[in-house]
Amino acid sequence: MEEMRVILNKAGEISPVSTKEYIDIGGYQGLKKALEAPENIIGVIKASGLRGRGGAGFPAGLKLSFTADTTADRKYIVCNADEGEPETIKDRMIMDLVPHRLFEGMAIAGIAVGADKGFIYLRAEYPYVAKTLERALADARENGCLGKNIMGSGKDFDIEIRTGAGAYICGEETALLSSIEGKRGEPRFKPPFPGVAGLWGKPTVLNNVETLANFPAILVNGAEWFRTLGTEKCPGTKLFTLSGNIAKPGVYEFPIGVTIRSLYEEAGGGCPGGKRLIAVQTGGASGNIIPASLIDTLMDIESCAAAGATFGTGDLMFMDEDCDILDVLENLTEFFAEESCGKCTPCREGTPRMLEFIGKFKNGTAKEGDLELMLELGSLMVEGSLCGLGQASPNPIFSAVRFFPEIFALKTDSKRGSC
Amino acid sequence: MALNEKEKSCCCFTDTDILKQIAAIASKWRDRPDMLIPVLHEVQKVAGNGIPKDVAMTVSREMRVPLSRIYGVETFYAFYSTEKRGKVLIRLCKSAPCHLKGAKDVLDAFEKVLGVRAGETTPDKMFTLETCECIGACDVSPAALIDDTVYGDLKPENVSELISLLRKRA
Numbered sequence: 262m263e264e265m266r267v268i269l270n271k272a273g274e275i276s277p278v279s280t281k282e283y284i285d286i287g288g289y290q291g292l293k294k295a296l297e298a299p300e301n302i303i304g305v306i307k308a309s310g311l312r313g314r315g316g317a318g319f320p321a322g323l324k325l326s327f328t329a330d331t332t333a334d335r336k337y338i339v340c341n342a343d344e345g346e347p348e349t350i351k352d353r354m355i356m357d358l359v360p361h362r363l364f365e366g367m368a369i370a371g372i373a374v375g376a377d378k379g380f381i382y383l384r385a386e387y388p389y390v391a392k393t394l395e396r397a398l399a400d401a402r403e404n405g406c407l408g409k410n411i412m413g414s415g416k417d418f419d420i421e422i423r424t425g426a427g428a429y430i431c432g433e434e435t436a437l438l439s440s441i442e443g444k445r446g447e448p449r450f451k452p453p454f455p456g457v458a459g460l461w462g463k464p465t466v467l468n469n470v471e472t473l474a475n476f477p478a479i480l481v482n483g484a485e486w487f488r489t490l491g492t493e494k495c496p497g498t499k500l501f502t503l504s505g506n507i508a509k510p511g512v513y514e515f516p517i518g519v520t521i522r523s524l525y526e527e528a529g530g531g532c533p534g535g536k537r538l539i540a541v542q543t544g545g546a547s548g549n550i551i552p553a554s555l556i557d558t559l560m561d562i563e564s565c566a567a568a569g570a571t572f573g574t575g576d577l578m579f580m581d582e583d584c585d586i587l588d589v590l591e592n593l594t595e596f597f598a599e600e601s602c603g604k605c606t607p608c609r610e611g612t613p614r615m616l617e618f619i620g621k622f623k624n625g626t627a628k629e630g631d632l633e634l635m636l637e638l639g640s641l642m643v644e645g646s647l648c649g650l651g652q653a654s655p656n657p658i659f660s661a662v663r664f665f666p667e668i669f670a671l672k673t674d675s676k677r678g679s680c
Numbered sequence: 681m682a683l684n685e686k687e688k689s690c691c692c693f694t695d696t697d698i699l700k701q702i703a704a705i706a707s708k709w710r711d712r713p714d715m716l717i718p719v720l721h722e723v724q725k726v727a728g729n730g731i732p733k734d735v736a737m738t739v740s741r742e743m744r745v746p747l748s749r750i751y752g753v754e755t756f757y758a759f760y761s762t763e764k765r766g767k768v769l770i771r772l773c774k775s776a777p778c779h780l781k782g783a784k785d786v787l788d789a790f791e792k793v794l795g796v797r798a799g800e801t802t803p804d805k806m807f808t809l810e811t812c813e814c815i816g817a818c819d820v821s822p823a824a825l826i827d828d829t830v831y832g833d834l835k836p837e838n839v840s841e842l843i844s845l846l847r848k849r850a
């Protein structure tokens with residue numbers, strides 16, 4: 262399958278800052294259409310079948326309609342540019358190379374639901390991206406594409422950048438809203454959902470960078486066209502981030518439904534040094550780890566779920582024969598233990614205990630019954646945690662137990678003494 | 681809340697001129713508690729890469745945000761520190777993709793060249809070495825965010841050269 266650029270169309274070929282250059286490649290035409298017929302926007306996005314690209318795959322048109330249906334004196338569009346998931350750099354590519362496509366998407370969302378203000382919540386790890394965004398925003402305002410009376414329509418829409426300060430949990434939507442409000446980024450109980458009561462209690466559309474960057478092309482080319490890309494249940498293209506033991510790491514845009522093998526061999530160039538691939542972590546740091554034997558799995562939500570992989574944010578981290586899967590699990594679990602916000606008990610107490618278990622398997626001190634205890638604790642975390650961090654953090658472990666049971670085999674006493 | 685004698689005499693006691701600058705930054709956002717995070721970023725740079733108590737108190741007074749809330753926020757987010765740090769902040773990524781590509785060896789090299797452990801500041805107050813989670817540069821793992829710039833494809837044998845370069849620039 263060929264790489265196909267819709268979201269990253271002309272990325273790197275035009276100046277990221279220049280509104281004029283973006284307009285020259287057909288930019289801000291989607292917004293123009295949106296302004297001509299605001300009442301059609303949500304219908305088109307719904308018909309396109311676009312699903313959220315931030316990990317959960319929620320239908321984007323439906324999300325817009327929740328907020329459009331509310332009445333409030335103020336509504337907001339919030340772009341989730343926290344991109345805290347290790348292994349993910351796709352949103353950075355969009356913001357670095359074609360930020361106007363994101364602004365256009367946010368403005369379209371604003372027109373659709375009746376919001377005149379948008380926020381980009383940008384992670385603090387991207388200070389250089391903030392500079393590009395600020396310059397591009399200023400240029401868009403100067404050219405009448407953002408700000409007051411956009412494109413002479415009589416409608417206003419402007420965007421403000423708010424940075425985080427280094428907390429993975431702030432990618433969770435309600436934690437993100439708390440952070441914009443200047444608080445600790447702790448998730449809130451849902452409902453109410455942000456679409457109805459979000460930023461400062463006002464109805465708020467919250468989407469991932471890549472989701473929003475899809476809006477312009479859909480409005481310009483239509484829902485039918487969008488549905489010709491990708492799979493029936495998951496239309497469109499997707500940015501896939503390849504990392505780990507791979508010759509050409511980076512971001513590649515392919516129609517959804519591309520095989521992991523295509524991404525691994527054709528785009529990524531395989532493991533460096535002729536090493537053998539043993540495993541792939543799919544969907545990000547909280548995604549499933551699958552064996553190399555499953556790389557013919559298609560990257561779409563349904564196929565991944567059926568195969569025991571995770572679509573998530575579309576990331577693939579490759580592990581070659583020198584890699585110790587327990588060592589990777591330890592690294593991932595430590596990440597979740599450190600990034601747990603501590604608000605709820607299953608996650609706050611569970612993540613460090615999971616780390617202890619993995620450590621025991623790694624250093625060979627695990628005993629009879631430890632595996633069962635670890636799995637039981639993991640299930641409790643899935644069921645009892647308040648937000649996705651605690652709920653998803655045992656996934657890599659569960660998948661490793663399923664696909665690589667041998668690494669959890671108890672070491673014999675003689676072996677135990679030898680290291 | 682006032683500073684006690686011990687706090688006044690310790691190293692976190694901030695210069696009056698700097699406190700004035702901090703007051704000027706924070707007073708622009710009086711009664712705008714939502715601006716606390718951007719303000720703390722700006723203030724931290726001025727105050728020496730940290731937010732000691734007297735700085736937090738100044739922000740609290742000028743923004744009219746309770747000190748307890750400031751303390752809560754600055755201890756929640758990894759980018760803030762309640763103590764001053766070195767002039768140059770080295771944040772070395774330790775998340776999975778960088779880990780797979782040898783981040784540990786790079787960390788060892790930094791520790792050796794700088795003569796400090798992760799989390800510490802060099803005696804000349806020039807460098808603070810920290811480890812951090814993914815900085816979104818997994819295409820050039822192992823990577824570090826040094827102040828506002830990404831340094832990728834790090835190799836242990838090049839660390840010493842990099843440090844001299846940074847020292848010259850600072």
Ligand SMILES: Cc1cc2nc3c(=O)[nH]c(=O)nc-3n(C[C@H](O)[C@H](O)[C@H](O)COP(=O)(O)O)c2cc1C
Nearest residue numbers: 313314315341343344345432433434468469472649
């Ligand atoms: C711990 C945690 C971290 C998350 N981090 C991100 C993130 O960095 N970026 C993102 O877009 N979504 C992230 N999400 C998902 C968001 O909560 C939310 O579902 C998403 O931004 C919605 O946008 P979408 O519908 O366009 O996908 C995270 C969720 C959890 C539980």
Ligand code: SF4
Nearest residue numbers: 603604605608648651
């Ligand atoms: S699951 Fe973890 S991160 Fe989420 S609210 Fe609970 S403690 Fe915080």
Ligand code: FES
Nearest residue numbers: 773778814817818
């Ligand atoms: S894991 Fe180190 S930059 Fe992403």
